[in-house]
Amino acid sequence: MEFFQYDFIQRALLAGIITAIVCPVIGSFVVVRRQSMIGDGLGHIAFAGVTGGYMIGIYPAVGAFVLTIMGAIGIELVRRRHAQFADMGLAIFFYSGIAMAIIFSTITRMPSAGLLSFLFGSIITVSVTDVLVIAGSGTLVLAVVYLLFDKLMLITLDEDIANVAGINTSMINMLFSMLTAAVVVVGMTVVGVLLVSALMIIPVAIAHLLRLGFKATMGAAVVFSVLSVVVGLTASFYLDIAPGGTIVMTAVLLYITTVLTREGIGLKARWGRTSSLGRNQENN
Amino acid sequence: MFEVTLANIDFAYDYNVVLKDISMTITKGDFVAVVGPNGAGKSTMLKIMAGLIKPTKGQVSIGGKDMSIARVQGLIGYVPQNYGKNVLGFPATVTEIVSLGLTLSVSRARQNQQAAKHIVNHMLELVGAENLRDRRIGELSGGQQQRVMVAMALASNPELLLLDEPTSGIDYEASARIYDLLGTLNKNLGITVVMVSHDIDKAINSANKVACINKGLCFYGSSQEFNETHAQARHLWYYAG
Numbered sequence: 283m284e285f286f287q288y289d290f291i292q293r294a295l296l297a298g299i300i301t302a303i304v305c306p307v308i309g310s311f312v313v314v315r316r317q318s319m320i321g322d323g324l325g326h327i328a329f330a331g332v333t334g335g336y337m338i339g340i341y342p343a344v345g346a347f348v349l350t351i352m353g354a355i356g357i358e359l360v361r362r363r364h365a366q367f368a369d370m371g372l373a374i375f376f377y378s379g380i381a382m383a384i385i386f387s388t389i390t391r392m393p394s395a396g397l398l399s400f401l402f403g404s405i406i407t408v409s410v411t412d413v414l415v416i417a418g419s420g421t422l423v424l425a426v427v428y429l430l431f432d433k434l435m436l437i438t439l440d441e442d443i444a445n446v447a448g449i450n451t452s453m454i455n456m457l458f459s460m461l462t463a464a465v466v467v468v469g470m471t472v473v474g475v476l477l478v479s480a481l482m483i484i485p486v487a488i489a490h491l492l493r494l495g496f497k498a499t500m501g502a503a504v505v506f507s508v509l510s511v512v513v514g515l516t517a518s519f520y521l522d523i524a525p526g527g528t529i530v531m532t533a534v535l536l537y538i539t540t541v542l543t544r545e546g547i548g549l550k551a552r553w554g555r556t557s558s559l560g561r562n563q564e565n566n
Numbered sequence: 567m568f569e570v571t572l573a574n575i576d577f578a579y580d581y582n583v584v585l586k587d588i589s590m591t592i593t594k595g596d597f598v599a600v601v602g603p604n605g606a607g608k609s610t611m612l613k614i615m616a617g618l619i620k621p622t623k624g625q626v627s628i629g630g631k632d633m634s635i636a637r638v639q640g641l642i643g644y645v646p647q648n649y650g651k652n653v654l655g656f657p658a659t660v661t662e663i664v665s666l667g668l669t670l671s672v673s674r675a676r677q678n679q680q681a682a683k684h685i686v687n688h689m690l691e692l693v694g695a696e697n698l699r700d701r702r703i704g705e706l707s708g709g710q711q712q713r714v715m716v717a718m719a720l721a722s723n724p725e726l727l728l729l730d731e732p733t734s735g736i737d738y739e740a741s742a743r744i745y746d747l748l749g750t751l752n753k754n755l756g757i758t759v760v761m762v763s764h765d766i767d768k769a770i771n772s773a774n775k776v777a778c779i780n781k782g783l784c785f786y787g788s789s790q791e792f793n794e795t796h797a798q799a800r801h802l803w804y805y806a807g
Contacts (some may be wrong), residue, residue, distance in 0.1 A: 439656060
């Protein structure tokens with residue numbers, strides 16, 4: 283295929299597929315912890331970090347990394363103190379991120395093209411270094427999740443049970459928040475906030491519809507995520523439209539298709555039961 | 567000798583006294599029903615025993631060890647009251663949930679998949695949930711979920727099993743099955759059980775000891791003594807704190 287012959291497409295596919303594997307792995311825990319907006323929240327804090335870094339004259343990605351890690355720690359501390367209002371804490375950080383980003387960007391007169399690339403991504407322009415950075419950080423995130431898998435799952439199910447089992451829930455929760463922040467920052471600089479946040483949640487939402495176990499749900503989410511990236515990127519190339527948005531819309535279409543298929547199967551089963559009940563009544 | 571000792575426990579928050587001067591010793595193999603009116607501090611006492619909250623005053627020791635050591639060694643299995651809010655949308659099968667019980671205390675068995683599978687199957691058989699192993703936890707009834715949560719707590723091979731209102735929101739028959747199950751685990755496996763319950767009659771039938779709490783400890787002794795001596799005045803304990 284002509285599509286795969288271009289170097290920039292090969293790099294984009296590689297970066298996209300790594301992101302597509304890492305994001306739903308983190309997202310599988312995030313969704314059940316009812317923190318689906320954390321990707322967006324951290325993304326906007328990272329956005330403030332980019333503009334802040336530009337303002338004080340450091341590499342914007344470094345500014346994003348520092349501020350996002352601080353934001354992740356803050357979100358976790360608020361969640362721990364006010365567990366029943368965890369989403370409220372997230373919203374406060376989200377709005378603070380946008381507000382700071384606007385203030386910093388107007389002070390520095392940062393070019394809007396640069397800002398947009400962080401928001402909506404520029405997967406087509408990823409360099410070999412970008413691919414290496416995203417592969418390295420992705421491997422690190424997957425290794426930590428693999429090592430802490432059972433503990434993370436138990437904490438996600440019930441923090442009290444995990445505490446009684448002697449698990450240091452505070453430390454693991456903090457580590458998980460920081461991992462999420464790292465995924466958002468690295469993903470944002472390569473493929474944009476929109477794609478990272480969306481791939482963290484939508485494939486997991488599709489997998490939930492299949493009513494599988496936890497590991498199987500995570501596996502299915504990764505498959506849907508990779509499928510969205512490959513199909514979305516291919517479609518964006520041939521239709522000459524924005525790749526980030528196309529990948530996200532591919533995932534959304536997969537979600538809608540899965541919902542409709544499930545509903546269709548349910549309707550067919552119910553209709554089958556009703557007609558056989560009717561036939562039995564007629565026979566009696 | 568395995569003993570759970572609560573010594574002069576006080577607990578208060580924002581100047582509200584929740585527990586006052588609770589002292590009791592639970593010996594190995596006891597099945598203690600903690601009863602009392604709403605807001606009496608029953609669940610708070612259980613959480614203090616589980617090490618989830620620190621008492622304002624006093625100490626809890628388990629088998630002569632400090633709470634934190636007992637927790638790390640996996641001596642305590644805990645089934646909270648309101649796990650249901652998490653379980654409802656939790657995408658995990660019964661087998662996956664029970665396997666989580668192996669997370670700490672039998673890490674060697676965890677590494678050996680065959681041994682882990684055997685333990686999980688055995689726990690499911692113990693609680694009569696072997697036919698549910700591939701079902702998702704959120705799709706089960708309240709009684710079935712409760713049995714699965716007990717199986718998860720048992721998988722860590724605890725010396726002490728703490729349960730907070732294990733029959734709340736469960737119908738009569740399912741409640742009876744839970745009480746039977748806990749009685750069997752206590753008698754056959756020798757696991758020490760402490761169970762908070764609002765259902766005083768059923769609880770004291772299953773338990774061999776009763777702790778009646780209303781901020782203070784109103785009564786602590788055998789369920790037979792509680793039944794005989796305090797049968798008529800039982801309701802008064804509720805208001806005696």
